[in-house]
Amino acid sequence: MQAFITLSGLVAPMDRANVDTDAIIPKQFLKSIRRSGYGPYLFDEWRYEDRGEPGMDCTHRPLKTDFVLNKPRYKGASILLARENFGCGSSREHAPWAILDYGFTCVIAPSFADIFYNNCFKNGILPIRLDAAMVDRLFAACAAQEGYSLTVDLEARSITTPDGEVIGFDVDEFRRHCLLNGLDDIGLTLLEGDAIRAYEARRKAEAPWLGL
Amino acid sequence: MGRALFDKVWDQHVVKANEDGSTLLYIDRHLVHEVTSPQAFEGLRLTHRKPWRASAAVATPDHNVPTTDRAKGITDPISRIQVEALDENCREFGITEFGMNDVRQGVVHVMGPEQGLTLPGMTVVCGDSHTSTHGAFACIAMGIGTSEVEHVLATQCLIQQKPRRMRITVEGALPAGITGKDVALYIIGLIGTAGGTGYAIEFAGPAIRQLSMEGRMSLCNMAIEAGARCGMVAADDTTIDYVKGRPYSPTGEDWDKAVAAWRELHSDSDAVFDKEMVLQASDIAPQVSWGTSPEMVLPVSASVPHLAEARDAVQRECWERALLYMGLSEGEVISEIAVDKVFIGSCTNGRIEDFRAAASVVKGKKLAANVKLAMAVPGSGLVKQQAEAEGLDVIFREAGFEWREPGCSMCLAMNADRLEPGERCASTSNRNFEGRQGMGGRTHLVSPAMAAAAAIAGHFVDIRDWS
Ligand code: SF4
Numbered sequence: 001m002q003a004f005i006t007l008s009g010l011v012a013p014m015d016r017a018n019v020d021t022d023a024i025i026p027k028q029f030l031k032s033i034r035r036s037g038y039g040p041y042l043f044d045e046w047r048y049e050d051r052g053e054p055g056m057d058c059t060h061r062p063l064k065t066d067f068v069l070n071k072p073r074y075k076g077a078s079i080l081l082a083r084e085n086f087g088c089g090s091s092r093e094h095a096p097w098a099i100l101d102y103g104f105t106c107v108i109a110p111s112f113a114d115i116f117y118n119n120c121f122k123n124g125i126l127p128i129r130l131d132a133a134m135v136d137r138l139f140a141a142c143a144a145q146e147g148y149s150l151t152v153d154l155e156a157r158s159i160t161t162p163d164g165e166v167i168g169f170d171v172d173e174f175r176r177h178c179l180l181n182g183l184d185d186i187g188l189t190l191l192e193g194d195a196i197r198a199y200e201a202r203r204k205a206e207a208p209w210l211g212l
Numbered sequence: 213m214g215r216a217l218f219d220k221v222w223d224q225h226v227v228k229a230n231e232d233g234s235t236l237l238y239i240d241r242h243l244v245h246e247v248t249s250p251q252a253f254e255g256l257r258l259t260h261r262k263p264w265r266a267s268a269a270v271a272t273p274d275h276n277v278p279t280t281d282r283a284k285g286i287t288d289p290i291s292r293i294q295v296e297a298l299d300e301n302c303r304e305f306g307i308t309e310f311g312m313n314d315v316r317q318g319v320v321h322v323m324g325p326e327q328g329l330t331l332p333g334m335t336v337v338c339g340d341s342h343t344s345t346h347g348a349f350a351c352i353a354m355g356i357g358t359s360e361v362e363h364v365l366a367t368q369c370l371i372q373q374k375p376r377r378m379r380i381t382v383e384g385a386l387p388a389g390i391t392g393k394d395v396a397l398y399i400i401g402l403i404g405t406a407g408g409t410g411y412a413i414e415f416a417g418p419a420i421r422q423l424s425m426e427g428r429m430s431l432c433n434m435a436i437e438a439g440a441r442c443g444m445v446a447a448d449d450t451t452i453d454y455v456k457g458r459p460y461s462p463t464g465e466d467w468d469k470a471v472a473a474w475r476e477l478h479s480d481s482d483a484v485f486d487k488e489m490v491l492q493a494s495d496i497a498p499q500v501s502w503g504t505s506p507e508m509v510l511p512v513s514a515s516v517p518h519l520a521e522a523r524d525a526v527q528r529e530c531w532e533r534a535l536l537y538m539g540l541s542e543g544e545v546i547s548e549i550a551v552d553k554v555f556i557g558s559c560t561n562g563r564i565e566d567f568r569a570a571a572s573v574v575k576g577k578k579l580a581a582n583v584k585l586a587m588a589v590p591g592s593g594l595v596k597q598q599a600e601a602e603g604l605d606v607i608f609r610e611a612g613f614e615w616r617e618p619g620c621s622m623c624l625a626m627n628a629d630r631l632e633p634g635e636r637c638a639s640t641s642n643r644n645f646e647g648r649q650g651m652g653g654r655t656h657l658v659s660p661a662m663a664a665a666a667a668i669a670g671h672f673v674d675i676r677d678w679s
Contacts, residue, residue: 026647031288089341091340190367
């Protein structure tokens with residue numbers, strides 16, 4: 001996994017609450033057995049006029065011009081600014097894969113659905129929770145200024161705005177550590193192999209019906 | 213101080229509590245399906261890792277399988293590759309799979325409990341958000357992403373942050389015609405789709421105990437739609453009776469030991485919760501969702517809300533968008549909304565009790581002229597077999613329903629079963645998101661009996677008045 005330390009990037013505002021994973025990446029794209037290649041289909045139904053199918057070449061598909069990511073001013077954005085309960089719905093990791101493949105490595109919102117939030121960390125994406133009033137201010141600033149960019153520093157747990165304001169954020173220690181170092185948490189867990197085996201032996205005696 | 217059910221099950225599964233507050237949690241059962249697993253198996257292959265305990269995992273294809281004639285195989289080549297990849301991965305890694313033509317195949321969350329793979333007090337995971345279903349068995353059951361599917365395959369553990377505990381108690385007795393599905397929708401309508409975020413919810417009280425296991429599964433299935441990490445119901449005689457005699461259930465001495473342990477799977481009387489809510493069963497009417505989020509739900513007797521009733525600008529905008537997408541106007545009477553299609557099935561309502569309830573509504577009647585298609589899709593091959601043994605398939609067919617092969621089907625429309633743009637569907641599934649049942653499709657979530665009644669009447673009706 002790619003480590004996340006700092007990021008300076010253009011912000012794209014997704015001004016809708018409860019953006020669900022079906023909207024982030026519609027189900028027909030879940031048929032792929034790969035981890036990459038989902039970026040062109042991110043927000044497919046909102047982004048294109050026609051119905052997307054897996055494998056389609058998206059370069060000539062008709063775009064919905066009023067959809068935010070289709071506006072030239074947000075081209076190349078790497079920070080997605082969102083509303084409450086972002087990523088609700090299914091557990092599909094295709095949602096963060098699509099977000100990452102498109103080029104976003106940070107999502108800022110007042111709240112996230114649990115599974116989506118967790119899936120982001122597994123893929124080198126930093127989801128940041130800020131209070132709703134602060135997110136409102138960022139939306140306003142982003143609308144007011146073309147090219148609005150932020151600098152995110154995971155080490156310092158801070159976001160710096162173009163006029164130098166520093167906004168702090170919380171993130172739990174374990175996830176921060178893994179993300180900063182790009183750690184594969186399977187490898188970390190396997191270091192606990194003895195503890196797992198000891199647990200299994202104890203549990204087998206306690207609960208023989210579990211088939212351990 | 214007494215412990216909550218969640219804490220009892222959690223504590224039994226702690227392999228290691230880390231200093232940073234995270235916990236290495238042991239996973240007893242891992243259910244696998246074709247959509248969220250291929251990249252996980254690929255990860256194992258690339259890192260030369262083996263499953264830690266292959267016997268903990270059981271797989272079945274469900275999302276992509278056709279619900280029509282299986283003898284023809286899967287015509288969509290991309291779907292076929294995904295299902296074949298599951299077969300190959302299970303073979304290579306030594307995982308039991310109930311393949312597409314096995315009678316035990318079905319939606320994972322129907323198949324698991326039916327086989328006795330879900331036992332009380334277990335930790336159960338699956339790369340699917342509706343894994344919360346298994347909480348009906350006093351399990352900690354959580355949906356996970358593909359990276360975690362790989363993590364569980366490789367280590368049999370998950371790294372978890374302990375959620376907070378919420379208890380929702382439903383007092384009194386459920387009125388006739390009110391199902392677990394209505395209870396779920398009613399609760400989501402009250403607390404919203406983020407109301408349970410960060411919580412494990414225990415559903416308790418006399419009205420919950422009165423529910424069958426099928427009803428409890430429908431309820432816990434939708435805990436995820438309230439944003440909860442998981443939903444749970446304490447184990448009791450209903451739970452134990454359901455589990456008894458299933459293929460993977462313990463027998464003999466192990467059964468007795470298990471039952472003794474399962475009797476402890478309830479919250480102590482003095483357990484403390486981070487949040488408590490008490491509801492009255494008598495307040496719950498048959499529910500119909502009107503919008504594009506499960507929280508946009510109302511009693512069948514109500515009318516679509518006016519935008520002026522929204523609590524703030526964000527909600528107002530969501531409602532406005534939902535009305536537009538759903539092709540509804542403010543104040544429209546729900547019972548006058550006409551439907552084009554009807555879908556009975558899914559991991560929420562694809563069990564035998566659901567088909568019995570729906571069949572009793574349609575028996576001897578015919579689909580309304582405006583209903584283009586009504587589908588009854590059993591949750592598993594065994595549900596289908598049981599329903600046919602009871603003659604339910606004949607009742608559905610005579611009423612004009614299509615009686616299909618088991619799978620997820622039009623719950624998410626990954627196979628050929630889908631709505632066309634603008635079509636309106638009474639559906640027993642769990643999500644009414646934009647495009648969920650097909651691009652431009654309009655979904656109304658209801659119970660099986662309500663869906664069946666809508667198929668016959670051609671519009672929503674109050675099942676309490678059905679004769
Ligand atoms: S029936 Fe629907 S909700 Fe359930 S597992 Fe299948 S697609 Fe998901």
